[in-house]
Amino acid sequence: xxxxxxxxxxxxxxxxxxxxxxxxxxxxxxxxxxxxxxxxxxxxxxxxxxxxxxxxxxxxxxxxxxxxxxxxxxxxxxxxxxxxxxxxxxxxxxxxxxxxxxxxxxxxxxxxxxxxxxxxxxxxxxxxxxxxxxxxxxxxxxxxxxxxxxxxxxxxxxxxxxxxxxxxxxxxxxxxxxxxxxxxxxxxxxxxxxxxxxxxxxxxxxxxxxxxxxxxxxxxxxxxxxxxxxxxxxxxxxxxxxxxxxxxxxxxxxxxxxxxxxxxxxxxxxxxxxxxxxxxxxxxxxxxxxxxxxxxxxxxxxxxxxxxxxxxxxxxxxxxxxxxxxxxxxxxxxxxxxxxxxxxxxxxxxxxxxxxxxxxxxxxxxxxxxxxxxxxxxxxxxxxxxxxxxxx
Numbered sequence: 001x002x003x004x005x006x007x008x009x010x011x012x013x014x015x016x017x018x019x020x021x022x023x024x025x026x027x028x029x030x031x032x033x034x035x036x037x038x039x040x041x042x043x044x045x046x047x048x049x050x051x052x053x054x055x056x057x058x059x060x061x062x063x064x065x066x067x068x069x070x071x072x073x074x075x076x077x078x079x080x081x082x083x084x085x086x087x088x089x090x091x092x093x094x095x096x097x098x099x100x101x102x103x104x105x106x107x108x109x110x111x112x113x114x115x116x117x118x119x120x121x122x123x124x125x126x127x128x129x130x131x132x133x134x135x136x137x138x139x140x141x142x143x144x145x146x147x148x149x150x151x152x153x154x155x156x157x158x159x160x161x162x163x164x165x166x167x168x169x170x171x172x173x174x175x176x177x178x179x180x181x182x183x184x185x186x187x188x189x190x191x192x193x194x195x196x197x198x199x200x201x202x203x204x205x206x207x208x209x210x211x212x213x214x215x216x217x218x219x220x221x222x223x224x225x226x227x228x229x230x231x232x233x234x235x236x237x238x239x240x241x242x243x244x245x246x247x248x249x250x251x252x253x254x255x256x257x258x259x260x261x262x263x264x265x266x267x268x269x270x271x272x273x274x275x276x277x278x279x280x281x282x283x284x285x286x287x288x289x290x291x292x293x294x295x296x297x298x299x300x301x302x303x304x305x306x307x308x309x310x311x312x313x314x315x316x317x318x319x320x321x322x323x324x325x326x327x328x329x330x331x332x333x334x335x336x337x338x339x340x341x342x343x344x345x346x347x348x349x350x351x352x353x354x355x356x357x358x359x360x361x362x363x364x365x366x367x368x369x370x371x372x373x374x375x376x377x378x379x380x381x382x383x384x385x386x387x388x389x390x391x392x
Contacts, residue, residue, distance in 0.1 A: 058313030087111025090133035148267035218382030337374035
């Protein structure tokens with residue numbers, strides 16, 4: 001996503017404090033049919049730079065394929081400013097067709113703005129207009145709708161050398177018109193805890209009672225964080241074959257109980273492809289902090305009152321194509337933890353351990369308890385609510 005992708009830019013433009021900055025450095029993988037940017041982490045300490053400015057970041061696109069469109073507004077910031085991105089609420093966002101029709105996004109909070117499924121003219125050109133709460137206005141260039149062919153298939157196979165599951169995307173455009181592609185995905189996996197918790201605390205009655213919910217099994221959904229691009233411009237046929245879209249480390253146990261990936265595909269214009277390529281080069285670069293310059297990846301959105309004001313993001317209108325697969329290979333290992341502790345009632349009720357069950361035996365009787373990371377799946381970021389698509 002754009003907010004993630006411009007992490008490098010944020011640190012350059014929003015200033016450096018008295019300490020040293022760290023930035024994310026991505027490493028690239030060049031594929032025969034395209035470019036895939038796969039993230040890795042490498043510490044880097046650039047020279048001190050002083051610039052207190054923060055700039056608008058626009059993340060999203062106009063979904064022409066009859067699904068919800070979403071725009072997220074946030075601000076650039078330095079690493080020392082905190083872990084969460086600063087979102088911007090209260091803006092007015094419109095998508096304008098060149099023929100004069102206009103579509104208003106709804107502010108749904110936390111810097112997110114959505115446009116419900118709408119019927120668009122796929123032959124029209126569109127632009128994005130933004131008016132911030134302080135009155136400043138921005139607009140994008142008009143863009144054509146990028147046609148996107150369907151995803152032909154998503155395949156996978158184990159790479160034993162990497163101890164990882166490689167997931168690939170395949171597509172083609174028989175009219176040879178698309179040529180430039182981008183992908184992202186959402187991966188969902190089921191996971192379980194080493195121990196099952198059958199007891200919990202009733203603080204009102206001051207009792208330890210039977211648990212009515214199951215915190216042993218969770219599902220977690222994670223978005224992609226890498227820039228994945230493909231181009232067939234140098235090929236005679238517009239065919240993408242076995243382009244790696246994700247690598248799942250078997251050691252993470254994401255594949256042991258069940259794994260699903262929803263791949264999203266977008267056709268790009270040449271200009272949009274060049275923007276994403278420049279952004280990928282900037283975030284993966286290991287050379288000078290100032291090469292290439294951030295102005296090369298500011299995109300097609302501009303401040304109306306001040307042409308020199310930096311705005312980050314690229315507005316596109318595209319047909320989104322999606323395809324989901326399930327992988328049930330039981331790869332990895334069942335989770336393990338240290339043996340639980342035996343607790344008396346006072347220790348069990350007043351402590352923080354997750355309670356498993358009442359134990360009677362040597363060396364003493366009592367409640368068995370363990371840490372959240374061993375018995376409460378919610379502690380690892382997931383939810384106990386099974387996704388609606390999981391049993392499909």
